[in-house]
Amino acid sequence: MSSAKTDGLRRQVLDAAVAIAASSGPDAISMREVARLAGVSHQAPYHHFGDRAGIFAAISEEGFRMLAESIEASTKLGTAAMCEAYVHFALAHNGHFRVMMRNDLCSLEDYPSALIQADRAFNALRNEVTAILGEDSHEDEANAHTAYMWSVAHGLATLLLDGPLLKKLDSVADVNELIRNVARKASSTIVHS
Amino acid sequence: MSSAKTDGLRRQVLDAAVAIAASSGPDAISMREVARLAGVSHQAPYHHFGDRAGIFAAISEEGFRMLAESIEASTKLGTAAMCEAYVHFALAHNGHFRVMMRNDLCSLEDYPSALIQADRAFNALRNEVTAILGEDSHEDEANAHTAYMWSVAHGLATLLLDGPLLKKLDSVADVNELIRNVARKASSTIVHS
DNA sequence: TATTCATACTTGACAGTGTCTAGTAGAGAA
DNA sequence: TTCTCTACTAGACACTGTCAAGTATGAATA
Numbered sequence: 001m002s003s004a005k006t007d008g009l010r011r012q013v014l015d016a017a018v019a020i021a022a023s024s025g026p027d028a029i030s031m032r033e034v035a036r037l038a039g040v041s042h043q044a045p046y047h048h049f050g051d052r053a054g055i056f057a058a059i060s061e062e063g064f065r066m067l068a069e070s071i072e073a074s075t076k077l078g079t080a081a082m083c084e085a086y087v088h089f090a091l092a093h094n095g096h097f098r099v100m101m102r103n104d105l106c107s108l109e110d111y112p113s114a115l116i117q118a119d120r121a122f123n124a125l126r127n128e129v130t131a132i133l134g135e136d137s138h139e140d141e142a143n144a145h146t147a148y149m150w151s152v153a154h155g156l157a158t159l160l161l162d163g164p165l166l167k168k169l170d171s172v173a174d175v176n177e178l179i180r181n182v183a184r185k186a187s188s189t190i191v192h193s
Numbered sequence: 194m195s196s197a198k199t200d201g202l203r204r205q206v207l208d209a210a211v212a213i214a215a216s217s218g219p220d221a222i223s224m225r226e227v228a229r230l231a232g233v234s235h236q237a238p239y240h241h242f243g244d245r246a247g248i249f250a251a252i253s254e255e256g257f258r259m260l261a262e263s264i265e266a267s268t269k270l271g272t273a274a275m276c277e278a279y280v281h282f283a284l285a286h287n288g289h290f291r292v293m294m295r296n297d298l299c300s301l302e303d304y305p306s307a308l309i310q311a312d313r314a315f316n317a318l319r320n321e322v323t324a325i326l327g328e329d330s331h332e333d334e335a336n337a338h339t340a341y342m343w344s345v346a347h348g349l350a351t352l353l354l355d356g357p358l359l360k361k362l363d364s365v366a367d368v369n370e371l372i373r374n375v376a377r378k379a380s381s382t383i384v385h386s
Numbered sequence: 387t388a389t390t391c392a393t394a395c396t397t398g399a400c401a402g403t404g405t406c407t408a409g410t411a412g413a414g415a416a
Numbered sequence: 417t418t419c420t421c422t423a424c425t426a427g428a429c430a431c432t433g434t435c436a437a438g439t440a441t442g443a444a445t446a
Contacts, residue, residue, distance in 0.1 A: 009423085025297035027220060031404060041425050043405085048423090052404065103355050104218035147349070148375050155348025156340070162296050182341050189378045202394085224433060234396045236434085241394090245433065389446075396439070403432065410425070416418085 010048040012038040014062070017055050022095030026105055029055065056099050056106040057114055063096030064117030071124045079132065080180075080187035082125055083153045087179050090157035097161070101154075125149060132190050145190050152186040203241040205231040207255070210248050215288030219298055222248065249292050249299040250307055256289030257310030264317045272325065273373075273380035275318055276346045280372050283350035290354070294347075318342060325383050338383050345379040 016037040017029045031052055032042045049055045070089050074081040090097040099105060100118075108115045126146040133142055156179065209230040210222045224245055225235045242248045263282050267274040283290040292298060293311075301308045319339040326335055349372065 027297065030402085032402080042403095043426080044424055046405075046424095101351075104220065144371060144374050147352075147371060148345070148378055151348035151352055151375060152341070152345050153348065154352055155344035155346065158294075158351060159340075159344055159347055178337060178340060181337050182344060185341055185382045189382065223431090225431080235432095236397080237395055239434075387446100389444100391442100391444080393442085394440090396437100398435105398437085400435080401433095404430095406427105406429080408425100408427085411423090413420100413422085415420085 009038055009040060009044060013045045013048065013055065014058055018059060018095040018099075020095075021059070021098050026056065026099045026102055031055075053106040053110075056102075057111040059096055059099040060106060060108065061111065061114035061117055063093060063100040064114055064121060066093060066096065067100075068117050068120035068124065071121050075124055075128055078187060079125070079128055079149055079190060080183040082128060083149060083183035083186050084179055086153035087157045087160070087183070090161060094161055097157070101158070122146075122150070129190060148189065149186055152182060156182050202231055202233060202237060206238050206241065206248065207251055211252060211288035211292075213288075214252070214291050219249065219292045219295055224248075246299040246303075249295075250304040252289055252292045253299060253301065254304065254307035254310055256286060256293040257307060257314060259286060259289065260293075261310050261313035261317065264314050268317055268321055271380060272318075272321055272342055272383060273376040275321060276342060276376035276379050277372055279346035280350045280353070280376070283354060287354055290350070294351070315339075315343070322383060341382065342379055345375060349375050 013034045016034045020029045020033070029052075031045055034055070035042045035045050038044070045055070049058060067086070067089050070085045071082050074085040108118055126142060129145045129149060130137065130142045133145065160175065160179075206227045209227045213222045213226070222245075224238055227248070228235045228238050231237070238248070242251060260279070260282050263278045264275050267278040301311055319335060322338045322342065323330065323335045326338065353368065353372075
């Protein structure tokens with residue numbers, strides 16, 4: 001039924017780790033606990049991941065791949081849709097997202113395959129921003145707009161996930177409405193020169 | 194010379210913990226390490242903080258107090274200045290900031306004195322937004338704008354601190370210029386109705 | 387002055403952790 | 417049969433947070 005059995009221990013450990021990250025945060029992920037959940041010895045996961053950071057790297061790569069696919073798929077719908085896609089990904093895959101954004105757990109530079117996926121997501125957004133600004137726009141301008149869009153999406157996502165924002169704004173009935181609203185505001189700051 | 198000696202062990206432990214958080218992240222903070230740095234037994238910090246979460250709570254309260262003061266001081270200068278103040282606080286006090294924004298380390302609800310300071314910062318921003326929108330604006334609208342401003346500031350701050358953003362945008366010569374640019378964009382989305 | 391008592395610690399122990407080292411069962415190739 | 421590689425297991429080590437219990441010191445009280 002689940003992919004855990006067919007893909008072997010590696011998949012089992014990854015699924016267990018993501019589930020723990022989603023419910024209790026990445027710090028609650030323990031080599032011995034995931035081994036226990038998979039019904040193997042406490043050293044078995046080391047064979048597949050090297051060390052604890054290796055698990056975080058594997059989760060990051062998988063997460064950034066999904067995020068990149070999600071953002072790329074929304075490219076044709078404009079920057080607002082991309083912003084929305086970012087936030088919705090964070091909420092839907094918070095187990096992955098929480099790990100991806102903690103580079104004290106594993107720095108992407110040490111795991112090139114994960115870095116490639118992160119670049120895919122970033123480039124999709126920047127390409128779209130550049131296209132809207134026009135070909136003759138300065139690179140600095142494109143970077144500034146990209147940084148802005150990324151900041152809005154990332155800020156809203158992290159604040160919704162475990163920030164004080166959601167509790168404060170309890171009068172905002174519909175979270176999806178808030179996300180759409182914010183994404184629209186953000187994309188309206190980019191205009192063709 | 195330093196305030197550590199005069200304020201006693203509590204202050205010494207707090208300073209050591211913040212320094213560790215700034216250099217190696219909050220997870221590197223260990224009860225036994227801070228005790229070692231203060232030259233006391235491994236149980237001494239427990240007398241002042243109860244447990245590990247107590248240290249995080251104390252750092253959070255101190256951090257939110259500083260953040261609130263910084264935002265309140267910039268109130269008169271408008272929303273762009275408040276956004277800038279938020280980001281500059283995060284960069285200048287990243288030891289505090291990293292702890293404050295991790296509510297898996299200690300949830301603010303369990304530490305009312307820290308929550309009060311967080312509320313101060315949030316309310317300062319919302320009051321300013323409300324003032325600009327005008328008295329007859331809907332509460333939902335004010336909340337949406339506040340969420341937007343907060344998202345931009347928080348997103349940029351976290352991305353600059355340990356996100357992949359800074360490395361991507363290496364062609365952005367001046368980080369302060371980027372911050373000013375983003376803050377101005379964000380505040381321009383709020384207009385009196 | 388003697389006793390009580392809270393503060394601010396110290397010492398010792400326990401279970402849990404990541405990870406190093408060494409060993410083993412099994413499958414496939416020579 | 418022997419060799420080698422994969423995928424583990426078993427044991428140990430230093431480290432962690434935290435519980436329990438003991439101790440020194442100063443102030444308040446009788």
